[in-house]
Amino acid sequence: MAKKALITGITGQDGSYLAEHLLSLGYEVYGLIRRNSITENQQSRLDSIAPLIHTEYGDVSDVSTIDRVMMRVRPDEVYNLAAQSHVRISFDVPQYTAQTNALGALNVLESTRAHSPGAHFYQASSSEMFGNSVDPDGKQRETTRMVPVSPYGCAKLFAFNIVRNYRRSYNLFASNGILFNHESPRRASNFVTSKIIKNAVLISRGKLDKLELGNLDSQRDWGHSKDYVRAMHLILQHTEPDDFVISTGQTHSIREFCEIVFQKLGLDYRKYVVQNPKYMRPEELRFLCGDCSKAKATLHWTPTYTFDSMIDEMIRQWSDKPT
Ligand code: F7E
Numbered sequence: 001m002a003k004k005a006l007i008t009g010i011t012g013q014d015g016s017y018l019a020e021h022l023l024s025l026g027y028e029v030y031g032l033i034r035r036n037s038i039t040e041n042q043q044s045r046l047d048s049i050a051p052l053i054h055t056e057y058g059d060v061s062d063v064s065t066i067d068r069v070m071m072r073v074r075p076d077e078v079y080n081l082a083a084q085s086h087v088r089i090s091f092d093v094p095q096y097t098a099q100t101n102a103l104g105a106l107n108v109l110e111s112t113r114a115h116s117p118g119a120h121f122y123q124a125s126s127s128e129m130f131g132n133s134v135d136p137d138g139k140q141r142e143t144t145r146m147v148p149v150s151p152y153g154c155a156k157l158f159a160f161n162i163v164r165n166y167r168r169s170y171n172l173f174a175s176n177g178i179l180f181n182h183e184s185p186r187r188a189s190n191f192v193t194s195k196i197i198k199n200a201v202l203i204s205r206g207k208l209d210k211l212e213l214g215n216l217d218s219q220r221d222w223g224h225s226k227d228y229v230r231a232m233h234l235i236l237q238h239t240e241p242d243d244f245v246i247s248t249g250q251t252h253s254i255r256e257f258c259e260i261v262f263q264k265l266g267l268d269y270r271k272y273v274v275q276n277p278k279y280m281r282p283e284e285l286r287f288l289c290g291d292c293s294k295a296k297a298t299l300h301w302t303p304t305y306t307f308d309s310m311i312d313e314m315i316r317q318w319s320d321k322p323t
Helices: 015-023 039-052 063-073 087-092 096-116 151-170 192-204 224-239 254-264 293-299 305-320
Strands: 002-008 026-035 054-057 075-078 120-126 173-179 210-212 243-246 271-275
Touching: 002 015, 002 063, 015 026, 015 039, 015 224, 026 039, 026 063, 026 293, 054 063, 054 173, 075 096, 075 224, 075 293, 087 096, 087 151, 096 120, 096 151, 120 151, 120 224, 151 173, 173 224, 192 210, 192 254, 192 305, 210 254, 224 243, 243 293
Parallel strands: 002 026, 002 075, 026 054, 075 120, 120 173, 173 243, 210 271
Antiparallel strands: none
16 A cells, blocks of 8 residues: 655645655655645646645644644655745744744644654754854764754754654654755745846846845855755655754855856856845854765765756756746
8 A cells, every 4th residue: 555645845845846756656645735825826836746646725833734634644654844944034033933843843743643653754854953053073963062043943943852852752753854955946036046046047138237145155055955855755764763964065155156156157246246234144054064974874865966966957947937
């Protein structure tokens, strides 16, 4: 019999790639969709697989819906990807962020414990939980101290800890993937990689003359979402529940990212990129570089995209869009 997976946040970048990956492995895929007034926009990432998956309206803050779906589906695997995922916006809506990212995760976990206790549970934890902690060798790993610097990071740290607590208290198979930044053509255009690529393409077409960004000096470890959803699945196939860093181990500044993208389009970023304090954060996470040796050794996970091939794919997608 086919395994059943329930994905919260299925309409997002990761949710949609994960659904495709699980379908390709023969899973029956169920997803929770938050109601939105512009359905077409919200569900567009699922267009190619819509007839193959089962979706239901719901919200991780609405316990009764989660319970109802959990009781009906009784999934073998639960992937909690639903979140307010924008770090800067979490400073504008801290309570909503905590309700969704912290209590929402607890709601899904508690519902799993009550109605499908044998299920393997995946929590979308984040490198944002580290804040500005870095090990002496310049990396972050599973053992690095977590001192978050945003409401988003604080809420994610609660979820991370409650997953570990439930694992030990109730013997649940509950695991955390500590994912570093991951991008793709499906990344929303208010995240820095998509924003830079989308606007650089518009500039190259003469449709725009400047790109406003915030902090150009922060550094990120960027991988590809498609590679990272494979890791999520592998984490739940492991013999025991555990926590895993998923990253590339390479880091670049926002300035370098601009330089590379504009160069690929035959432009000099210095002529177009300007800083606007509007996009700065009250507190910034300055540097991320993940050590994923545990995932490589234990799960035999390895990324297939390079930094360059990821950028090329994103440039192609934005270049193909009519303007
Ligand atoms: O910012 C800087 C900004 O919003 C990256 C989420 O998926 O990864 C993501 O969080 C960097 C920051 O991603 C702009 O200050 C400069 O230093 O693309 P981002 P993020 O905040 O790292 C983690 C792992 C998650 O879990 C999150 O859900 O870029 N930056 N100028 C800017 N960032 C944005 N968004 N817009 C700018 O104009």
